[in-house]
Structures are given as C-alpha cells and as structure tokens.
Amino acid sequence: MVIVAIAIARIHDLFAVVMLTGIFSLLGAAAYVVMDAVDVAFTEAAVGAGASTVLMLGTLALTTSKERPAPAKNVISALIVVVLTGVVLIYGTLDMPIYGDLMAPIHHHVADHYLGGSSAEVGLPNVVTSVLASYRSYDTLGETFVIFTAAAGVLAILGQSRLPRRQHDYEDSEKGMVSSPEKSKGSST
C-alpha cells in the first residue's frame, strides 16, 4: 500500500492516479479481511474501490486528465509539515496498546456487552449487523441524512446553473453524479 501511495503522489497522469486509487482501496479491503473486519472489507471493495473510482472517472471525463507538476517551494514546505506531523503522530503511538492485545481498554467497555448479549437481545449472529441496525441505529439514520444531503448538494451544484458554454457536459455530469449516492445507499444497507 505504501508503494501504491508513493506512485499516486508521483504520477501526473490523472487517469493512472485514479486507477491506482482503486487498487489502494482494494488493498485496504484485503487488509480489513486480514484483521477480521469482513463487513468493512465488503463495503470498502464495493463503495471505496468501485463507486468512488467511477465518480472520479466521470469527473476526469468532464475536466482534464493531466496535471502540472507541483512547484518546488510547495514540495519543500509540504515535506516539512508532513514530516513534523508524522513524527508527532508516531510519538503518540508509543502510548498505544500493542497490536492484537486482548487487554487493551477498547475491548472492555461496551464491546463485551455487544458480543455477549446481542444474540439474546437482537437475535442476529452477525454482531456488526446488530450493532449497526439496533444499538447504534441513530448513527445509521444520521448517515442516511448525510448521504441525502450530499445528493442534494451535488444536484444543487451541477443541476441548477446552466451556462451557455459546455451545456452538454451538464447533462452528462448529472447522469454520472446523481447515480452515485443511490449506489452508495444500496451498498450500505
């Protein structure tokens, strides 16, 4: 994944960059499977690698697919900021429990209750589903509102203003963009 990220940063052909982003998401999905998060892996593969790649390709079709190289002073200041932030973050991980530790505090608050009680209280074998749809269903409701707002925003940005120039592009963009929130809605349920 690190190699793919470096490639994304270096390549100036945006089409290749978008494809690499899809590969990056797929690798992420594989990593989720390795770390036991199968539901998350499904969603990432469908939504992250699928839908957002389609969205980005649609945007490329409407705009340009070449980028100009970044100016040198940008690169240097960005590197300084990034290295400083990275050092601080890695210093922060020194206090974290080690990977896979059963005694980590995160595993002993509500998680025990979810794992122990959800089969009696909700009756579903998949604990992720019962937490998503039952214990934290307001969260999921809020998520649906966010998707609705995003769909409304996309419509407001692309649908309303009809400049005489490039009118046909608006038609295309509406088709490409509007279908996307629908898609993500479908895969979230």
Add this chain to the structure above:
Amino acid sequence: MEQFPGLIPYWVIMVLMMMGLYIVIAHGNLIKKIVGLNVFQVSVFLLYITMAKVEGGTAPILAEGIKLYSNPLPHVLILTAIVVGVATTALGLALVVRIHNAYGTIEDEEIDKLEDQT
C-alpha cells in the same frame, strides 16, 4: 521500547496518512487533492480496524465453539464512515466539475491568476 514490534502496524498507517496529507498540501490539481484526501481517509479507517483486532480472535459473527472475537464496534463506525466518505467525495468532485466549468482549469495556481486578473 519493549513493545516495539507490536507498534509497527500503527507506524505503517501513520506513514500512509502522511502521504495522503502530502498529496493534499503539495499538489495544486484539485482532483489530485481529492485523491489525497481519499488516501488519508483509508489510512484512518485502517487505524480503527487495527485497534479492533484481537490476537487469536475471529470475525465478530457468533458461532458455536468460538470464544474469542475481534471488537465489532470499530467495524460499525468505519462502515458508516466509508459510506459518508464516498458521499463527501462525490460532493467534492461535483465542486471540481463546477470550478472547471467556471474557470476552464482545475489547477489551483491558474485559478488564482484568473481571479487576480478580474
């Protein structure tokens, strides 16, 4: 530093995160910036899922004869976050298309120049 090998997954994630941040800061192209945000986002998701992992545990689907499961709560949070992330990406890309229609370019600096001229 006795816990050194156990922290390596976090460090890899931090490096990924910083690459995302670097892409966002250093590149002037708006689509590239959104790609950078995506990279950053995926690394944050990975960070959460890494914390949920229990050594020797399995996926949190209840079954006979299994005693140890990974923590389901971060999985749920990240499921929500992935979908919200795609929604924000869609909105950002829509803004990019709109900017391209108004200015004819998606490079940060050229937009600044055009703004100065007017």
